[in-house]
Amino acid sequence: MIELYTWGTPNGRKVSIALEEMGLAYQVHAINIGKDDQFAPEFLAISPNNKIPAIRDGELSVFESGAILTYLARKSGQFLAAEGSGDYWKTLEWLMWQMGGYGPMMGQAHHFLQFNPGLSEYAEKRYGTEAQRLTSVLDTQLSSSEFVAGAHLSIADFAIWPWTSRFDYQRIDLNEYPNVKRWYLQLAARPGFQRGYDQPASGHTIPVPTA
Numbered sequence: 001m002i003e004l005y006t007w008g009t010p011n012g013r014k015v016s017i018a019l020e021e022m023g024l025a026y027q028v029h030a031i032n033i034g035k036d037d038q039f040a041p042e043f044l045a046i047s048p049n050n051k052i053p054a055i056r057d058g059e060l061s062v063f064e065s066g067a068i069l070t071y072l073a074r075k076s077g078q079f080l081a082a083e084g085s086g087d088y089w090k091t092l093e094w095l096m097w098q099m100g101g102y103g104p105m106m107g108q109a110h111h112f113l114q115f116n117p118g119l120s121e122y123a124e125k126r127y128g129t130e131a132q133r134l135t136s137v138l139d140t141q142l143s144s145s146e147f148v149a150g151a152h153l154s155i156a157d158f159a160i161w162p163w164t165s166r167f168d169y170q171r172i173d174l175n176e177y178p179n180v181k182r183w184y185l186q187l188a189a190r191p192g193f194q195r196g197y198d199q200p201a202s203g204h205t206i207p208v209p210t211a
Contacts, residue, residue: 001025001026001027002019002024002025002026002027002055002056002057002072003026003027003029003055003056003057004016004019004026004027004028004029004053004054004055004199005029005031005043005046005047005052005053005054005055005056006028006029006030006031006052006053006054006199006200007030007031007032007033007052007053007200008198008199008200008202008204009033009052009162010103010106010162010163010165010166011051011052011053011065011103011162012052012053012199013162013165013196013197013199014053014065014068014069014158014159014162015053015055015065015068015069015072015158016028016053016195016196016197016199017158017161017162017192017193017196017197018068018069018072018073018079018155018158018196019072019196020191020192020193020195020196021078021079021153021158021190021192021193021196022072022073022076022078022079023076024072024075024076026055028199028200028201030200031043031052033052038050038051038052045061046061046063047061047063048063049063049064051063051064053065053068054068055068055071055072057071057075065099065159066095066096066098066099066159069095069155069158069159070095070155072155073154073155079152079153079154079155079158080154080155081152081154087149087150087152087154090149090150090156091149091150091154091155091156092156093149093156094141094148094149094154094156094159094160095155095156095159097137097160098156098159098160098163099159101134102134102138102160102163103159103163105127105130105131105134106131106134106163106166106169106170108123108127108130109127109128109130109131109169109170109171110166110169110170111127112124112127112128113127113128113169113170113171114168114169128170128171131170131171131172132172135164135170135172135177135180136177138160138164138177138179138180139177139178139179139180140179141179142179142180142182142183143179146183147183148160148183153187157183157187161183161184161187161193162197164180164184165184165188165197165206165207166207167184167207167209168207173209174209175209175210175211181209184209185208185209188206188208193206194206
């Protein structure tokens with residue numbers, strides 16, 4: 001059974017959603033980052049960068065959410081097209097887009113807009129504007145495809161969607177991005193997303209944008 005070390009953040013939810021959608025058996029170990037559990041020696045042995053999520057599968061441990069998603073897709077044979085195909089590279093493109101831009105920039109928007117408002121007008125404008133730009137990029141992509149990487153649900157969706165779910169932290173009105181809103185609500189209605197969102201189980205429900 002896969003052991004998942006996680007907390008209720010966008011990066012953590014990527015992997016719990018993937019595990020639910022793939023139907024893989026897993027056991028959750030809560031790493032409370034508010035109490036510095038991520039610095040415990042036993043966790044650092046699995047995730048040397050002291051970040052969640054991480055997994056252990058038998059003797060193998062994997063950290064970094066993008067690597068974990070790719071590993072799980074290969075293990076399950078789901079949500080990642082055949083290696084070398086056009087759909088395979090499209091999925092990896094959007095996975096890397098999330099890892100390199102969407103996640104880090106949204107995280108900065110959260111830091112200044114949600115948790116430290118008034119600290120830096122420059123930072124709020126910089127990251128708030130970038131959050132809007134990236135959401136616009138996503139909206140354009142979803143205007144011509146049902147899911148982020150094309151016609152099929154993929155690990156790219158698992159990576160991107162949890163960050164979109166914090167639209168309120170980013171001061172993003174999803175009504176201004178109708179394709180993102182359609183995709184967001186479509187995935188929010190899936191039981192696997194609902195179960196994966198609430199890990200470690202604590203009664204969290206998926207945010208719903210206003211009409």
